[in-house]
Amino acid sequence: MATPAKPKVVGIDVSKDSLAICHLVEEKVQHLEMENSKAGFQQLVKQCGTESLYVMEATGIYYLQLAYYLYEQGAPVVVVNPVIIKRFIQMHLGKGKSDKKDAQWIRRYGEQTQVAYWQPEEQVIVECRQLEQLTEQFIKQRTMVINSLEALERQPVVSELAVKSLKQTLKMLEKQIKQIQDKLLVTLEKAFAKEIKLLSSIPGIGRKTAGMLLLFAGGFRNITNYRQLIAKAGLSPREFTSGSSIRGKVRITKMGGSLIRSKLFMCSFSAKGSNAACKALYERLVAKGKNGKVALIAVCNKLLKQAFAIVKSSIPYRPDFANISA
Template sequence: MPRLGIDISKLTFDVHLCLPTGGSHSAQFTNNDDGFAQLDTWLARHKASKTRAGLEATGPYGVLLLWHLHTSGHQVHQLNPRRVKDYSRSQGRRVKTDATDAALIAAYLKASEDLQPWQPASQALQDLQALVRRRSQVVTSLNAERNRKEKRPGKTVAASVDRIIEVLKDEVTKLDADIDALVLRHNTLQKSLRLLQSIDGVGRKVAVTILAEVPHISAFGRARDVAAFAGLTPSLCESGTSVRKRGRMSKEGSALLRKMLYMAALQAVKRTTNAFHSYYLGFVARGKAKMCALGAIMHKIIRIAFGVLKHDTPFVANLAKMEA
């Protein structure tokens, strides 16, 4: 199947087509419906009506193109920018332009056969994602203003900070209401939230964030693929006998999702009746750092989240399987 590398920007996108016969072609189009139509004509001219296409997940500019390619029958991939960058370094690349970026992505697609295809989320999940991310942005601004207040600014500045804090608090309340209203309009969202909240430590905010940040979770083939998508799999660095760096989370994917899973893990280990409590203690007893143990619980929670949604079954703790 031909590979189509795409480098997207606000107004235009560059493409590089690699054909199975060994030939290649490059072009640039406008990032709108007219440009999409011209792309279709260009692909047909090169006898590549169906391709394996990919572009980096770097912002909102590629969403409409992803939808267009998907509905046109192409196999589409939304690529992790860090992995594309690592591949670029491995190739010793020194030139960086929009055209060469598109060619690099096409080469990356050719070298990576096990990539997860992009799956469009339902409109309800897209709306949920937008609301959850907007709420996170407002909360970040609210915390910044509260930090300014703690620095004890002058009277006039403090009054200004207080006004902004009240506005932001009201906005968080409104966004929470909007999220609740959206969930109430969709039975599928309500059911998914109930399943996720059956997991120890997962409250409503965490459950909503999981749905919003992994909207196509049921499309994954394995639980470990979901953990990798969330950036919760370990990244190791060992070489010879002298290099033994401590393993760390890869931290790819959504930082907001990891933040909420961390909060869930903290809640999960506080109560001795919680299914994850003995799991946590087992890690600590073996000399693992507490942060490492919490990371293991985060990993366990997202895998269980995949299971309950994939199999449409609430979580039931099996303590025999929860040992560290």
């Protein structure tokens, strides 16, 4: 039986206004440049067809409209973390940087690597992510206003109008943050009632953290093992050693997932006392001489491991998870 031919790979370097495209025409490299707009997308499909495999980096939000358009046209799409492409280029000793070169490297990555096809996330996940991002923006603004207010009140001469305006702004921001957070949690609980109930059964994880975890993991739809979840949260250990002379500290990668990482770290304080598996792990590491922060990070990983097992099995937390998920 003949092996099916691999589809032609189209590498795309996406920027805010343009698309740098690289593909092969009769085994010769061809570069194209098109607008990052619907007209440009239509031109791209007309040129390369819907049978080609389109590979692009996850560059902010700029790739999303193109990825959605190609998916709706029935074309296979691959979206790659930019760090992976960067390492692929380094591995092949690539030099120099330009949009054309990047598009060519992205095409080569798609040709030489086993890739997973991209699918758009559920609408509720996309909308909730937008609410979460808006909340974070408002929280940053609130911090700026608080700092401005404190700085103003320490001055020898203070404008009453300036103080009043800042206090009104602060009150408005706090109201907005609460409204959006409440709406976000209600929306998630409606869409993922079963999963939030399961996750909330884990000692150390409350309803809000359960909701954040579901949002972070995309409802656990495309997570196939707990290691993916740990890596996505940036909690994978990164060792820095070489031979017998270099013995750096083991640190976490801190790639992605800063919000869920900070939330899990706060949860770890409770989990190390109330969660049987987390308690056993924390005490074992401390007894071995590990400092408290390292042990708490290990507890964060344990919580993610438990979360994955519980959602995938649909079995609520049990105290004997200390044995099941150790």
